Every structure is written in structure tokens, then in C-alpha cells.
Amino acid sequence: MLKINHIAKTFNPGTISEKVALTDVDIHLDEGEFVTVIGGNGAGKSTMLNAISGVFQVDCGTIEIGGQDVTNLPEYKRAAFVSRVFQDPRLGTASTMNIEENMALAMRRGQKRGLRWGISAAERKMYREQLHMLDLGLEDRLGSKVGLLSGGQRQALTLLMATIRTPKLLLLDEHTAALDPKTAANVLTLTQKLIEEQHLTALMVTHNMKDAIAIGNRLIMMNAGRIVVDVSGEQKKALTRDQLMKLFEKASGEELANDRMLLS
Amino acid sequence: MERQGCIRCSLLFVGGMIVELIKLINALPGAAAQGLIWGIMAIGVYITYRILDVADLTVDGSIATGGAVAAVMITSGWNVGVSLLAAFLAGVLAGLATGLFHTRMGIPAILSGILTQLGLYSINLRILGNKANMAISVNNFHLIVSSRNARQMSLENPILILVIFVAVLIGGMYWFFGTEYGCSLRATGANPNMARAQGINTETGKVVGLMLSNGIVSLSGALLAQYQGFADVGMGRGAIVIGLAAVIIGEVVFGKLFHNFALKLMTVAVGAILYYLVIQVVLWLGLNTNDLKLLTALVVGVFLAIPHWRSRLVSSARRKGGQHA
Ligand SMILES: Nc1ncnc2c1ncn2[C@@H]1O[C@H](COP(=O)(O)OP(=O)(O)O)[C@@H](O)[C@H]1O
Ligand SMILES: [Mg+2]
Numbered sequence: 001m002l003k004i005n006h007i008a009k010t011f012n013p014g015t016i017s018e019k020v021a022l023t024d025v026d027i028h029l030d031e032g033e034f035v036t037v038i039g040g041n042g043a044g045k046s047t048m049l050n051a052i053s054g055v056f057q058v059d060c061g062t063i064e065i066g067g068q069d070v071t072n073l074p075e076y077k078r079a080a081f082v083s084r085v086f087q088d089p090r091l092g093t094a095s096t097m098n099i100e101e102n103m104a105l106a107m108r109r110g111q112k113r114g115l116r117w118g119i120s121a122a123e124r125k126m127y128r129e130q131l132h133m134l135d136l137g138l139e140d141r142l143g144s145k146v147g148l149l150s151g152g153q154r155q156a157l158t159l160l161m162a163t164i165r166t167p168k169l170l171l172l173d174e175h176t177a178a179l180d181p182k183t184a185a186n187v188l189t190l191t192q193k194l195i196e197e198q199h200l201t202a203l204m205v206t207h208n209m210k211d212a213i214a215i216g217n218r219l220i221m222m223n224a225g226r227i228v229v230d231v232s233g234e235q236k237k238a239l240t241r242d243q244l245m246k247l248f249e250k251a252s253g254e255e256l257a258n259d260r261m262l263l264s
Numbered sequence: 265m266e267r268q269g270c271i272r273c274s275l276l277f278v279g280g281m282i283v284e285l286i287k288l289i290n291a292l293p294g295a296a297a298q299g300l301i302w303g304i305m306a307i308g309v310y311i312t313y314r315i316l317d318v319a320d321l322t323v324d325g326s327i328a329t330g331g332a333v334a335a336v337m338i339t340s341g342w343n344v345g346v347s348l349l350a351a352f353l354a355g356v357l358a359g360l361a362t363g364l365f366h367t368r369m370g371i372p373a374i375l376s377g378i379l380t381q382l383g384l385y386s387i388n389l390r391i392l393g394n395k396a397n398m399a400i401s402v403n404n405f406h407l408i409v410s411s412r413n414a415r416q417m418s419l420e421n422p423i424l425i426l427v428i429f430v431a432v433l434i435g436g437m438y439w440f441f442g443t444e445y446g447c448s449l450r451a452t453g454a455n456p457n458m459a460r461a462q463g464i465n466t467e468t469g470k471v472v473g474l475m476l477s478n479g480i481v482s483l484s485g486a487l488l489a490q491y492q493g494f495a496d497v498g499m500g501r502g503a504i505v506i507g508l509a510a511v512i513i514g515e516v517v518f519g520k521l522f523h524n525f526a527l528k529l530m531t532v533a534v535g536a537i538l539y540y541l542v543i544q545v546v547l548w549l550g551l552n553t554n555d556l557k558l559l560t561a562l563v564v565g566v567f568l569a570i571p572h573w574r575s576r577l578v579s580s581a582r583r584k585g586g587q588h589a
Contacts, residue, residue: 053461079463092461094454097447104444105451109463113444161462 001201002029002169007051007061008225021047022058023225029169029203029218033232034195036212037205039222045205048222049171052203054078066168080110083162085155085175092158095147099138099157102146103127106161130160134190152183156190163194170195170202177207188215213239223252288548292541293414293423299540300426301409301488302506303533304433306514308480309507310532315441316453316473318366321377323507324500325384326358326478330485331495332391335398338490344408348486355482356475358384363471388497397496400489407490422491429487430533433480438526440476449473481507502557505564510536512567 009022022044029035037045051058052065054075062071065081083106086092093102104119104127124142131139134156138149146154155175162170172191176184192215195202206212212219219236221229221244228251231239305327312320330351337347358380365376392398402410409422440446451459452469459466481503489495514528514535522528543556551559 074465076460076463076465079461084461086457091455091457094451094458096454097450101447101450105447105459105462105464108444108448109461111463113448113464115440115443115445118442118444118447 001031001033001066002027002052002203003062003064004028004048004052005062005064007058007063009047009051009056009058013059021225022051025051025061025226027220027227027230029201031201032199033218034200034202034216035204035218035220036216037203037220037222038207038209038212039228043222044225045222046173047225049084049173049203049205052078052169053082053084053171081168082171083109083165083167083169084171085158085162085173087174087177089151089154089158089178092161093146093154096145098143098145099131099149100124100127100142102157103130103161103164106164109165109167111165130164131157134160150183152179152187155179155183155187159187159190159194163198163200166198166200168201170200172202172204174205174207209241209244213241213244219244221248221251223248228252284548288544290415291544291548294411295540295544296537297409297411297414297422297426297491298488299537300423300430300533301484301491302510302540303430303536304426304487305481305484305503306507306510306532306536307430307433307437307529308477308484309504310511310529311437311473311477311480313508313511314453315450316470316477318373318453318470318474319377320359320362320474320477321374321504322358322362322380322384322474322478323377323481324503325381325388326355326482327485327488327500327503328388328495328497329354329358329384329391330482331489331499332388332398332485332497333482334486335400335489335495336391336393338400338405338407339398344406344490348408348483351486352479352483355485356479358482359475359478360471362478363474366474367467367471385497392495392497396498397494399494401493402490409487409491410493411491426487430530434526434529434533437529441525502560505557505560506536506539508568509539509560509564512564513538516567516570 004025004027006024006026007022008020008024011017011019011021025044025048037048039045050056052063054070054073054077058071062069064070065078068081070078070081084092094105097105100119100123104123107123127142128139131142136153136156138153138157146157149157155178159175175191176187179187188211191204194200202216204216217236218232219229219239220227220231229244229247231247305323309320309323312318333351333354334347337350338344342350361383362373362376362380365371365379366373369376371379389396400407402412409425410420411422413420414422441450448459448462448464449469449472451462451464452466452473456466459469485495485500488499511532512535514531514533517535517538518527518531522531543560546559547553547556
């Protein structure tokens with residue numbers, strides 16, 4: 001479903017603020033794989049997700065989604081395949097537009113937008129039903145500005161919007177990190193439910209190692225702009241925190257050894 | 265004797281007051297008509313400034329372009345309707361130029377607008393046949409609006425005609441921004457990252473918005489030229505500030521009242537009328553016409569600062585609250 005072939009990305013090349021964010025990322029995802037992504041701050045997790053969604057062009061390598069090469073497609077065209085939920089709840093919705101308008105925008109992701117009316121009555125009914133499932137009381141507030149909602153409500157709405165038109169790939173970038181623990185747990189449960197129901201292929205960045213182990217059917221760990229740990233299948237099911245720490249130490253230790261070799 | 269003089273004196277005073285008041289009242293229809301024309305212009309500004317969140321300075325030039333195109337076409341025998349349409353399209357082209365500067369050449373929006381505005385000055389002079397202005401007298405041509413009819417009770421009264429214009433324009437805007445495409449433009453202004461994530465081409469959206477906005481502004485210029493009886497290459501100087509004034513006055517006066525999009529656009533038009541009524545009163549009170557632009561700049565500056573001041577007040581209050589807690 002997703003093929004990332006040896007991509008790299010350096011920000012501000014040739015300047016004092018030059019920053020190598022991805023050194024060499026190479027990963028293939030099968031349809032229905034739900035991958036959790038962990039790694040330290042600045043490891044390149046967000047950069048990888050942004051590269052996939054086309055926020056910027058990569059320096060080298062190719063990206064394929066559902067068999068189509070999207071490496072040179074602009075961000076808005078990749079939206080036909082990819083949907084996203086960001087860390088900041090304000091980023092995923094338009095706060096000055098109301099709930100149904102936001103959902104109608106998501107409903108038309110990757111579709112042609114013409115001069116038909118922006119929302120139909122049938123859609124509105126469907127939105128109300130979908131919102132009802134969230135159990136947040138939003139079904140009675142279709143006309144409320146999204147800016148009035150709490151962070152958790154906005155994030156739940158963003159998730160709903162990301163899956164209202166089934167994407168080939170769902171990207172979640174620490175989408176529960178800005179929420180309080182209880183809300184975060186609810187949003188995470190909703191995430192799992194939506195992904196399972198629609199059998200989505202997804203990448204979910206999290207800073208919570210426990211979640212990363214417990215959720216999904218594959219786990220990758222990033223360090224210094226590359227993927228250093230990749231476990232799936234039975235190994236992922238049996239994975240423990242200690243094992244993961246060891247794997248990480250081994251991977252990053254090798255890196256240190258490599259660096260030393262380079263320096264000598 | 266003394267008492268009589270006093271009565272005569274106060275009679276004279278009251279009489280003078282009445283004369284002055286009548287002067288003001290006589291000036292009000294004209295102010296309302298001008299306000300309506302600038303209301304159309306301000307609706308154009310609203311599209312960029314409020315909907316797309318782009319500060320577009322092209323308008324100072326495109327309003328004069330509209331005036332020039334209409335004046336030249338009407339004086340060379342074209343029908344008013346065709347001339348208005350041509351003025352609209354000329355404005356659309358001006359918006360396209362700014363949009364391309366901004367999105368295809370990566371020039372900041374404000375600077376893109378300034379570039380187009382500067383270039384338009386030369387173009388407008390050319391349209392006017394290398395003259396700074398051109399008369400279109402209502403005596404010689406059939407015009408759709410003229411200041412001469414401002415106090416006439418007839419179907420030719422510009423206020424009536426302009427109210428119809430504004431109503432049709434607001435209806436059209438309400439429809440357009442309710443369509444799928446219009447919604448995508450609103451999303452582009454509200455949250456460009458989200459818009460792109462939903463598959464919206466935000467760059468093209470900005471260009472389309474700038475084109476539409478400047479088309480409307482140019483149309484208002486075509487109406488203004490007819491209303492005042494001439495087009496002038498400098499008729500758009502400071503137009504953006506008047507447009508902003510209308511938007512902001514409308515929001516400050518009616519902001520909490522209306523949430524419906526059509527009503528919001530109406531408040532913009534009413535804001536422009538209020539602006540011209542206030543200007544009329546200020547002039548009546550004895551202010552020099554030459555000082556108007558300074559006054560406008562100061563008033564708009566203060567209104568633009570209000571949200572900033574308000575948020576500073578709120579956050580400092582919160583800080584103090586935090587210390588007590
Ligand atoms: N747009 C950008 N411009 C410059 N540097 C960036 C940009 N985005 C990310 N970086 C840098 O790239 C590195 C990886 O960042 P990121 O992918 O955000 O890490 P994380 O794994 O914490 O999500 C960091 O050092 C970050 O500072
Ligand atoms: Mg990150």
C-alpha cells in the first residue's frame with residue numbers, strides 16, 4: 001500500500017541552519033498494516049509523515065501509494081490518497097467554519113469541487129449519525145463553529161473527517177499528545193475502532209511506548225533520520241518494553257560505533 | 265430694546281442652524297450613494313481580507329482601472345452594461361497579476377499587490393489616452409448612476425439602483441461561497457494546512473479569490489466614475505483603507521449581531537454607508553477636505569489595533585489572576 005524507497009531530506013541545505021532530518025528511510029507497508037512509530041525528539045518521525053503527505057519534496061528516493069508514484073505530486077493532490085491528523089487539534093479543522101462545513105470539506109477530499117451546493121441534506125443526516133457515534137453530543141451542534149469545541153472534541157472530529165472518505169493511508173502524528181490523559185485514551189480508542197472497522201493502513205506516531213507496543217500490528221523506531229527498529233507479526237505481539245529498550249540500545253549503539261569508525 | 269435684540273439674535277441663530285442642518289440633510293443622499301458604491305468595493309476587500317486572509321493592495325489601482333475602462337467605453341459609445349462587464353473583467357486580470365506574483369513567484373501578498381498597483385498606474389493612464397482624467401457627463405451619455413439624481417424621487421435615483429446592485433452582489437456572493445468551490449476558498453483562508461490536507465489547491469484558490477475581489481472592486485470603480493461624472497487615474501488612492509474602514513465599522517457595529525454570511529456582507533455595505541455619513545457630518549462640522557485621509561487613516565488604525573489591545577488586556581488580566589491563585 002505504501003512504498004518508501006530510500007528517501008532523504010535535508011532542510012536549509014548549504015546554510016548555517018542546515019539540518020539533516022531524514023538520512024535514509026526505506027519501508028514498505030502492506031494493506032491493512034497499522035504501524036506505530038516511536039523515536040526521540042528530532043528523530044525524523046514528523047518529517048517522514050510530512051514527506052509522505054507531500055508537505056515538501058524529498059531530496060532523493062521515491063514514494064508510492066497504492067501502486068502509484070506520488071513523489072512529484074503536490075500535497076493537495078496526495079490528499080486523494082492520504083488523510084492526516086496532526087498533534088495540534090487546531091491544525092486539522094477550520095475553526096471559523098462550522099462542524100458540518102468541516103465535514104463536508106473532508107467528504108470531498110480528493111474529489112472535484114464544483115458549483116454544486118456545499119452540503120446536501122442527505123449528507124447532513126449522515127454527519128449527524130456519524131457524530132452520534134462519537135458520543136460527544138456533537139450531533140446537535142452541526143452549525144457550531146469548530147473553534148468553540150474543546151481539544152478532545154476537535155481531535156475526535158478530525159479523526160472522523162480523516163476516515164469519512166476511506167483513505168488509502170492514514171497518518172497520525174502524536175494526535176493525542178496535546179490532550180489530557182482521559183481524553184487522550186478516548187481518542188485513542190476511537191482511533192483503533194475506526195482503523196479496525198475500515199481495515200485501514202495507518203502510521204501512528206506516539207511518544208507513549210506502552211501504546212506503541214499494545215496497539216497496531218507493526219512497530220518501527222526511528223533514530224537520527226532513519227528507521228532503526230522494525231518489528232511485526234508474532235514478534236510484535238510478544239514484544240515487551242525491556243526487549244524494545246534493548247533493541248533500541250543495540251540499534252543506536254551500532255550507530256555510535258559507526259560514528260566512531262567514521263571519525264577515526 | 266435689549267430684549268428684542270436678544271430675541272432677534274437667537275432667531276437668527278436658530279435660522280442659521282436650520283440652514284446648516286438642511287445643508288447637511290441635503291448632503292446625506294449623496295453620502296449614502298457614495299457609501300453604497302464603496303460598499304461594493306468593500307465587499308471585494310472583504311473577500312481577500314476576511315475570507316482569504318490576504319491583505320491585497322491591488323485595489324487602489326484596480327478601482328481606477330474600472331473607472332477608466334468604463335469612462336473610455338461609455339464615451340466611445342458602448343452600452344453601460346457592456347462597459348461594466350468589461351470593467352469587471354479588467355479588474356479580474358489585475359487580480360490575476362497579483363495572484364501570480366504571489367503564488368507563482370513567491371512574492372509576499374502585500375508586495376505583490378503594490379507591484380500590480382504601481383503597474384496599473386501606467387496602464388490606467390494608457391486606458392485614459394495618456395490623460396490623468398476623463399469626463400463622462402450624464403448630459404451626453406446614458407449612465408446607470410449619477411450624483412445629479414441623488415435627491416430625485418425617481419427610478420433613476422442612484423441610491424435605489426445601487427441598493428439593487430448591492431443586493432444582487434450579496435446574493436451572488438452568498439451563493440458562490442456556499443458552493444463546494446466557494447467552501448474550499450473559505451477553508452483556504454481559514455486554515456491553509458487543513459485545506460491542503462483536504463485536497464484543496466490553496467495557491468489556485470488564492471488566485472481565484474484575488475481575481476474575484478479585484479473584479480468587484482473594479483466594478484465599483486466603474487460605478488464611481490459614472491456617479492461622479494469622471495474617471496481619474498488617482499481615484500483609488502487610499503481605497504484599501506476606506507474598504508477596510510467599511511469592513512471594520514460593519515464588524516464593530518453589528519459584529520455580535522449577525523453570523524449569517526449574507527448579513528455579514530450587508531454589514532460591510534452598511535459600514536461603508538456609515539463611513540460616508542460620518543465623513544459628511546465631520547465635513548459639516550468644519551473639517552477641511554484635505555485632512556480627511558489623515559482622519560481616515562487614524563480611525564482605521566485605531567480600529568485595527570483594537571483586537572491586539574484587547575488580547576493584551578485579557579492576557580495581562582489572566583497573568584494577574586494567576587499570581588493571586
Ligand atoms: N521545516 C523544517 N525546517 C527545518 N528543520 C526542520 C523542519 N522540520 C523538521 N526539522 C528538523 O528536522 C529534525 C527532525 O524533526 P521531526 O521530524 O519534527 O522530529 P520528530 O521525530 O520529533 O517528529 C529536527 O531536528 C527538526 O528540527
Ligand atoms: Mg514530531
